[in-house]
Amino acid sequence: xxxxxxxxxxxxxxxxxxxxxxTVSELLIPLAWITVTQKLRKVPDIFFWGQRKRFSTMxxxxxxxxxxxxxSPPSDVxxxxxxDRTAFKKTVTIPVLxxxxxxxxxxxxxxxxxxxxRPGIKRVIEDPEDEENRLIMLDPYKMFTCDSFEKAELSTxxxxxxxxxxxKYSLELTYDNFKSEEILRAVLPKGQDVISGFSxxxxxxxxxxxxxxxxxxxxxxxxxxDKNPGITSAVNKINNIDNTYRNFQMxxxxxxxxxxxxxxxxxxxxxxxxSKVYWNPRLSTEHSRITELLxxxxxxxxxxxxxxxxxxxxxKKNCTVFANDLNPESHKWLLHNCKLNKVDKKVKVxxxxxxxxLQGPVREELMQQLALPKERKHSVHIVMNLPAKAIEFLCxxxxxxxxxxxxxxxxxxxxxxSFSKDVNPAKDVQxxxxxxxxxxxxxxxxxxxxxxxxxxxxxxxxTFQIPASILYKNQTINLEYGEDPPLKRQKTDNVxxxxxxxxxxxx
Ligand SMILES: C[S@@+](CC[C@H](N)C(=O)[O-])C[C@H]1O[C@@H](n2cnc3c(N)ncnc32)[C@H](O)[C@@H]1O
Numbered sequence: 001x002x003x004x005x006x007x008x009x010x011x012x013x014x015x016x017x018x019x020x021x022x023t024v025s026e027l028l029i030p031l032a033w034i035t036v037t038q039k040l041r042k043v044p045d046i047f048f049w050g051q052r053k054r055f056s057t058m059x060x061x062x063x064x065x066x067x068x069x070x071x072s073p074p075s076d077v078x079x080x081x082x083x084d085r086t087a088f089k090k091t092v093t094i095p096v097l098x099x100x101x102x103x104x105x106x107x108x109x110x111x112x113x114x115x116x117x118r119p120g121i122k123r124v125i126e127d128p129e130d131e132e133n134r135l136i137m138l139d140p141y142k143m144f145t146c147d148s149f150e151k152a153e154l155s156t157x158x159x160x161x162x163x164x165x166x167x168k169y170s171l172e173l174t175y176d177n178f179k180s181e182e183i184l185r186a187v188l189p190k191g192q193d194v195i196s197g198f199s200x201x202x203x204x205x206x207x208x209x210x211x212x213x214x215x216x217x218x219x220x221x222x223x224x225x226d227k228n229p230g231i232t233s234a235v236n237k238i239n240n241i242d243n244t245y246r247n248f249q250m251x252x253x254x255x256x257x258x259x260x261x262x263x264x265x266x267x268x269x270x271x272x273x274x275s276k277v278y279w280n281p282r283l284s285t286e287h288s289r290i291t292e293l294l295x296x297x298x299x300x301x302x303x304x305x306x307x308x309x310x311x312x313x314x315x316k317k318n319c320t321v322f323a324n325d326l327n328p329e330s331h332k333w334l335l336h337n338c339k340l341n342k343v344d345k346k347v348k349v350x351x352x353x354x355x356x357x358l359q360g361p362v363r364e365e366l367m368q369q370l371a372l373p374k375e376r377k378h379s380v381h382i383v384m385n386l387p388a389k390a391i392e393f394l395c396x397x398x399x400x401x402x403x404x405x406x407x408x409x410x411x412x413x414x415x416x417x418s419f420s421k422d423v424n425p426a427k428d429v430q431x432x433x434x435x436x437x438x439x440x441x442x443x444x445x446x447x448x449x450x451x452x453x454x455x456x457x458x459x460x461x462x463t464f465q466i467p468a469s470i471l472y473k474n475q476t477i478n479l480e481y482g483e484d485p486p487l488k489r490q491k492t493d494n495v496x497x498x499x500x501x502x503x504x505x506x507x
Contacts, residue, residue: 298320
């Protein structure tokens with residue numbers, strides 16, 4: 001984890017850069033080869049680059065044209081709505097190097113830089129003219145003439161007694177040889193974004209298509225299934241996650257309807273029905289960040305536990321876990337996943353509203369935990385991952401406990417998630433949380449940037465110890481945490497601040 005001071009503008013900029021996707025034309029260096037769309041003639045047509053300079057129709061001239069279309073599917077697939085794989089046949093001319101079959105692997109080792117790399121294309125093929133030879137397929141974007149070899153490559157060829165003469169070979173490309181991005185770029189309207197990725201949830205590709213992509217959604221889904229081993233279903237989100245249980249309605253675009261799936265995250269296995277519960281593979285780093293803060297014997301209360309991605313690893317770490325979720329389906333799969341990962345004895349599972357969980361089982365357990373003799377006490381962590389609303393639930397901590405306050409270093413540590421669209425999201429979250437509790441948290445909390453959810457929308461986690469003045473009945477509220485801010489005295493793994501706001505970033 002990188003810890004930086006006041007880095008938000010910087011982090012945002014970084015995020016923007018990381019989110020930029022180079023287009024195919026930016027990525028591929030255009031090249032010098034004639035594309036041929038007639039019938040395949042797999043006979044190498046040998047010519048010498050040195051001699052080519054004498055002709056007026058030289059490929060070097062075509063090289064200058066920089067043909068970026070070489071590995072694009074045929075142009076007549078544009079606008080295709082129903083996937084017709086046979087329409088993707090195309091013949092291209094590829095540079096090849098002839099070598100004796102017994103030295104192929106040695107030559108290949110030295111030509112890694114320029115060897116052709118296409119899905120499903122063999123880089124070494126038989127020479128139809130001479131069975132003692134093999135043809136090494138070269139990357140036409142890198143090999144224009146034999147001058148395109150680097151010195152070291154030429155010297156290896158010389159040592160192995162291989163002539164650097166380049167021949168050309170007519171190669172038939174089919175649907176299998178195109179990458180998903182190339183296929184979609186050829187099919188979707190010219191100049192419009194093609195999808196650059198998806199979230200993988202077990203066997204499901206979870207897409208988030210834009211309006212202009214919707215007419216092609218079934219084709220897009222099928223291409224994702226074809227091109228990603230292990231994916232057998234493609235779904236598109238059809239509403240924003242704004243329902244209580246944070247799952248979303250989805251349309252199955254292609255493949256199997258079955259949404260019962262199994263995922264691995266940080267070495268634990270989770271099973272659930274993706275159409276009924278919340279699961280976001282982008283939170284795996286956050287799940288392990290929080291788990292790493294826990295020590296064996298600590299107590300974890302997970303107020304919005306989902307199917308268990310904080311609860312299971314915490315229990316595996318020998319923490320005592322109380323995990324809750326209001327969604328009966330999440331509750332069911334939470335129980336299931338505790339058994340699946342063999343931690344069911346260490347996790348108590350509840351199906352309550354977060355406020356009732358805090359004011360019921362959490363209160364009861366805290367009263368017991370904090371009354372234990374000091375040497376038997378462990379840290380108590382409360383995780384609240386419901387970013388759209390969790391801050392509102394902080395009010396449940398007000399006057400939650402009776403009796404004499406425990407010492408301030410044992411006060412529960414809250415990790416509460418929130419979204420912010422503010423220009424200073426860390427301060428915004430501190431202010432929102434502080435406003436609910438009626439105190440200032442700016443000097444005694446840390447804020448961690450979890451991820452950039454949308455342009456100018458961040459997900460953050462604010463961490464602080466609940467002051468005794470808030471947690472216990474009949475205590476005087478210290479509005480500024482004056483002389484004794486608990487987190488100031490408890491510095492753990494660079495997470496807590498010493499006076500100022502500290503922001504720790506995943507990015
Ligand atoms: C954003 S998800 C987080 C799930 C899990 N902690 C994770 O990191 O993947 C929030 C969870 O809170 C649950 N939830 C929503 N409202 C709730 C409430 N009032 N009380 C308890 N759980 C609630 C949802 O069902 C959902 O599983």
